[in-house]
Amino acid sequence: MKIAIVNDDPITLELLNISVLSTPEHQVIWLAESGEQAANFAQTERPDLILMDINMPNMNGVQATRLIMQQSPCAILIVTSSIEDHSDLVFDALGAGAVDAVNTPVLLGNTDANGVDSLLHKIAAINLLIDSSIKHRIKTKKEILLIGASTGGPSALATILAALPIDFPIPIVIVQHVDVQFVSGLCDWLNKQTQLTVKLAEQGSHLFSGNVYMANSDKHLTINKFDVVQYQIEPLDSIHRPSINVLFDSIAHNWSGEALGVLLTGMGKDGAAGLLAMHKQDFCTFAQDEQSCAVYGMPKAAINLNAVDTVLPLDEIAKAICRHFNVDIKSQVMVHE
Template sequence: MKLGLLLTSLSLALGLRHVLEPAHGVRWLAMEDAAALRLCHDEPPDLLLLQLDSADRVELTRRIMDEAPCPVLLLDLAAELSTEWVFNALGHGALDVVHLPGLADAAALDPALLLRKIQNIQRLTSSPQPAPHRTTATQGTQRTRLIAIGASAGGPAALSLLLHALPPDLDAALVLVQHLDDQFSAGMAEWLARESPLPVRLVQAGEAPQPGVVLLAGRNEHLCLGRHGELRYTPEPTEQIYRPSIDVFFHSLATQWQGDAIGVLLTGMGRDGAEGLKAMRERGFPTITQDQASSAVWGMPKAAAAIGAAAEVLPLERIATRLAELCSRAPTRRTP
């Protein structure tokens, strides 16, 4: 890949270049926001590595996605995670974030995490994702209505707005699957909880979805439903690019869940979630995708709409109202 670098110092750029250049070329380096924006427009990189060290860089991410869109990987180099800036920048459409507090010391830096992130983005932008893992349907006794929501690039902001608009007496359990490393998951749950009328916390392995509670996948493993409706983490399938995979969770819901369910696929790059949402629709569950106009990145919703996975394509501001309408219906006993 040909990379663009937006960093704060030349020494940092030299260290990063040393890590990258065996596998990737550097198209340009900028150390000022205005220069980076101009270069994204005039010489768009295959991927921009953007050092996220201020609220100004959050705003720059928004401007890049609006004026000169290109794939963006955020670099969080602070000793402590900059969660507020990270989630806002991801909400504007940055694809992912990597926390590298040792980057300033190239000798102490393990480059494997950064190179894996770049490789994942390269695979995501150049080829379809592998077929999702499918589980076998079993009988169960779940009665709770479950809303399953998947999101990727642009997801944190979309999830924040969606949860904020939900009624506090919503008669459903919610499970969120967001493409995000587990080191950011707890901070994201706390961040979302500040905007949500419902409590938000990370999924604990073995627990069941609970009405009136929002559970967020919180490990670098896939989340799935077990045969008794319990939430489990699993390393399989290993070939999935992102962990947790939205497709893996949606497919497990389509095959294991015996109560009512609703599937929602929000903004994101690639195809993750499209096939799983289709499986949910084929099971008879209502399915919704976010529309193009309100999506930071209309990749995953577009893929779902293209294969007939979405019963409804709605602007983000309409999805909460529609979920409340669907949850007001009497529950239905379902079988596979």
């Protein structure tokens, strides 16, 4: 595994370097003494894993992690003198995209260091995670499904997700208009309606095939050009936070593979302009029909903009999704609670 190390203390930097190189399957591709330097190096040569110090002047480990996950996303392990003493910063770094944290090894005498085994164990675990994730993410064609919903959306989402096959191989990203405090509960409820894995979309998360990601913030959910979840404040004047328009628009500008946008039942116009942006980039777009909508506002607005390729009743949308992505739809027996 290609590993990079960031630490503003030269002695600690060398100790970590020696510790990593004690395992033959790892190589250290660069060393950085600051967060700024690490961000620049990562853009030039992206490692598989970065060992990131948390306390550094100017740009600390949290800020460096956030910047690297935006510019050159990769696995980041926080290595700090004391996780307990720096718990606030550690949790901030995990929220910014770091995968784990470990205490820095401490020199004992001239040669031995306490904590090396713990460090190498963390690195080995992350290496297995990376290998598994890469295998899970590899497809001959990069694909994504986006769904936006508002009033009446939870029931509509349950209908679609329950009808998709358990081995549906494409990541699904959803913006549902709901207060952020209820998103976790909605996620749990949807998990009971489908055999797919429904999870909260966390800042810095990579998209894995077969998972359903729910927007989980009062900021706008976007997907950047590295296929990573990012939340942003802009646009400030949006009525809805998160906005379906912003998600769809990020795909129109950043996505290099195949994408399908689906706009479901909802009041207002959110999602219509974003669906049009996707349509103009030759991405396929669906909208729910009037008869099956609880409220026809959002789909109607998109249709009026000529942003929709296909208008479908709710119970036909999952089948159309599978046809679009050439996925075999299989019968599923679900117990709805």
